[in-house]
Amino acid sequence: MSLADTIRKTMVPVHREGWPFVAAFAVGTIIIGWLWSPLFYLGLVLTAWCAYFFRDPQRVTPVDDALVISPADGIVSAVGPAVPPVELGLGDTPMTRVSVFMNVFSVHINRAPVRGKVTTIAYRPGKFLNADLDKASTENERNGLVIETAHGPLGVVQVAGLVARRILCWVKHDEDLSAGERFGLIRFGSRVDLYLPAAATTRVFVGQTAIAGETVIADYRDDTETPLSRTS
Template sequence: MSIVDSVTKAMVPIHREGWPFIAIALVATVVIGYFISPLFWIGLLLTGWVCYFFRDPQRVTPVGDGLVISPADGIVSHVGLARPPVELELGSEPLMRVSIFMNVFNCHVNRAPFGGKVLRVAYRAGKFLNAELDKASEDNERNGLVIEAGDTRIGVVQIAGLVARRIVCFVREGENLSTGERFGLIRFGSRLDVYFPAGTQAKVALGQTMIAGETVLADLTEPQGAAQTLTRVS
């Protein structure tokens, strides 16, 4: 294998949503650097960070009936019962919820936690509080999906954060998603909540690092138990 082939293989793809931002950063770097040369190198570093932020690596998704996979890279900030957003129409009773906080260095491409039909896509405007706070689930701008397969419904909510100002969703109601398939992203720094069917026992721990499309959050085929609510304190 040649050096060029080795470098090409090692390169991580960049999501198409990132190219306009990369172009803007690069042009700004060249223009500002032309007049103030020391700022060129700072701009070049920032351009590199933008490329890194919008990376879209390949993932190997586990295959198995009933597996619910992490939709985001990041850290588990909440595990336990919580009422789902009313716009998802998943009922008023508390359901098992796993929250995943993404900082500005995490990959922000979101992947379907469960395969099935997109029953609902619901956007709701809101605030831009720190996404790591538990109240961000209720107060912040968000976009929710309900994925249905047979009698099972999984809710996944994209939540904007303190820095994030743009939620992007690629799918519409009625479309089908495969587990681990890309469905959206959030810019820059944010959170995803996953709501499970009643009685689901989560297989992740508070503070655990998640890998989108790979880490198993729950196995719906396993016997269910009592839920314990845990929230990460910053």
């Protein structure tokens, strides 16, 4: 492997949404370093962390409409029945909910779990409780999508966390998404909930580490064929 390839694999790109924050941290580092030099090194660490937070690595996503892929990096914090948020319009019958909790060291780019059309986008203001708490799904600020798929509607909800203060969603109503496609970001600690169609069988457990765009959360498969994959 050449030196250029090694550098390319080591240096993960920073998403464009993160550059203003990285620049602000860098300027702050210069200022506090000028006021008191020992603080300069603390500022460097914080600037490096900020760039790390907004990293946007490539992912290899399985290409198979029978699979539901993780929308977020983090720890699976809940798997079980729950009534979806009312604004999604998915009814009041409990659906299987899978929650992925992102801490401040996780990649925070959110990716589409399935291929389909966005039929609903619903933002709801709320509290900023610890996103690892179960009640965060109903009480915290959130932004929900409903994606229409060949297996029925699937809900994806971005939930703000204790220190999160901005949910970003880049898709529009009636937009077609591919599995693994980037659709949003939550700044500084958060969680993503999936509300699965009845036919889906979950393939993860609480405490498992999930990787956005790669980890299979659930499937509709009746066989053991190996799905194709793509890099994005």
